[in-house]
Amino acid sequence: MMKNKKTRKKMSYEKQKSLYGYGFIGLWMIGTLVFFIIPLFESLLYSFQNVNPQSGGMKGDWVGFSNYITAFARDPHYRTYLFDVTADMLRTTPIILIFSLFSAVLINQRFKGRAFVRAVFFLPVIVASGPVYSVITGDMSTSGAEGAAQFSTVFETDMVTELLEFTGIYGLSQTLTETIKHTIDSIFAIVWKSGVQILVFLAALQNIPPSAREAAQLEGATSWEYFWKITFPYVSPVILANLIFTVVDSFTDSGNKVMGRIIAMQNDWKYGVAAAMVWSYFVIVMIIIGILFLIAGKHIYYEVE
Amino acid sequence: MTRKEQKVAVRARQQKHLSLMSKEQISYVKRKKAVEMIWRIFRFLIISGLCFVILYPLLFMISCAFRDKNDMNDPTVMWIPRHLTLDVIKETASAMKLGKTLVNTLVINIGCSLLQVISSAVTGYGFARFRFRGKNILFGIVILMILVPPQVILLPQYDLFNSLGMINTPWTMYLPAMTANGIKSGIMIFIFRQFFRGLPRELEDAACLDGCGPFRTFAEIMVPNALSSFLTVFLFAVVWYWNDYYVCNSFFSSNQTLALTIKNIQPVLNAALFNDASLRVSAREYVVWTQAACLISISPMLVMYVFLQKYFTEGIERSGLVG
Structure with missing residues (x-):
């Protein structure tokens, strides 16, 4: 308890504020990772793959640039x-x-x-x-x-x-x-x-x-x-x-x-x-x-x- | 002094002024007046022309929606129907399953808009007022969200929701909205960031001195100050969600929202009005029904616009995007 308080006091105002900043954008960060960044990379991957929809999701084989050529x-x-x-x-x-x-x-x-x-x-x-x-x-x-x-x-x-x-x-x-x-x-x-x-x-x-x-x-x-x-x-x-x-x-x-x-x-x-x-x-x-x-x-x- | 006498007096004064002026000055004044007159007429023509271009489809919709069956096949009826009736509207509404679709649309629309306004306001505030590592990169991602069309990421998103078993449930719309990742959320975050940056810092400093934490400061000090901005963004969110058919189309297999129904209006009308999808209808009847469907689907937005127009236009001006 004491130790916790001490470190807390030591933490600078700036640092504390930056943590609060992450607190404000935290929800968005999680959402963006799940709904934006990962899908973005996945679709980039798809563009190099031969994609087949299957029961468990998408399955792709690496085909290089052939999609772009097509x-x-x-x-x-x-x-x-x-x-x-x-x-x-x-x-x-x-x-x-x-x-x-x-x-x-x-x-x-x-x-x-x-x-x-x-x-x-x-x-x-x-x-x-x-x-x-x-x-x-x-x-x-x-x-x-x-x-x-x-x-x-x-x-x-x-x-x-x-x-x-x-x-x-x-x-x-x-x-x-x-x-x-x-x-x-x-x-x-x-x-x-x-x-x-x-x-x-x-x-x-x-x-x-x-x-x-x-x-x-x-x-x-x-x-x-x-x-x-x-x-x-x-x-x-x-x-x-x-x-x-x-x-x-x-x-x-x-x-x-x-x-x-x-x-x-x-x-x-x-x-x-x-x-x-x-x-x-x-x-x-x-x-x-x-x-x-x-x-x-x-x-x-x-x-x- | 009556108005007439006033006018006479003014004219007399002008005459006096004219008599004091040299010939060149008089001709200058006259020329200026003539140019102004011509400009006024010119302006009137342009503005009324442009207004017509904008209002034409709406007038046409209204004209179509209220006309009688006989007027549909009467080529002499172009704008003003001879027999006013609500039959077409009623038929189209039942073909669109209006009751159910409208409730569905409203539930998704209002829910998503509210969630997304709140989540993007919180995010925008975070970007506006705090310094943290990687802020520039993260804000770059916000800009990227504005630039990347939804088509790029919809398929992987579909995969994700499919594996969670959420396809055909409103969660596919709510979850992204909740985390400020819904339709056009990049722009909304951007607007809120600009707006909060424009508010004076003293507000927060005072709250901080009084022992108010950042989250409480945001909820109790910043939000009340930003209410009109909230309303504007909310209105735009409502419009964007109302008009979206692309995202809905990916996540719903049936016509659950009004926009989707309009997008697929042809089979919908065919199936319902004639109970036979392959039937060919007279073109005019077809147009009338389509226009009636359009009118039904945008009338809530139009009503909202008429009453809250001020917030649409003033909101952008005050959002800090400009200047």
């Missing part, structure tokens, strides 16, 4: 899907960012009915992550309901080409027209996926001190100059956060094609190949995020406090 060289869809999804992500991410910054600036202004408009703009946050979204976008197979197409084609008509031809623009470069067309076609998806980003940008906009605005007005800055000299530097730290969020969001979306392929493989009991696909996809996305970090990190203005 995924990349033999699977008819994986490579094209991977390319499509990555290209799509690289194309829509900047558009989502620009769009959400633009919308945030827009709803940050004063006008009648602003509260209602805000409520509407954040509505997708609630619906878009669920299965209802795939019904809305018509991804869900509606076999036996071909006529249903007419209901959901409001946003799918080829307005762009018509508009361009109407305004007399014919010889525009192919890639440019494609990009514009893609943007307009996916306006629905972009608007529906920008809820959180708009919210975050809006919060950043409201953090701009009024003194900055006053100073700019006194100096006679136009709204254009105000945006680039004041607004943009102030929101630039959140741009990185939004960028990462957008990339991760589109990457982990179970509705995207690569994920669909992986699920199909799992339903086919080809767990080894599925694991190889997941892991190669994961590595590619981590590389992309790393590159984005490097590029964006150089151009971001942090307010010195």
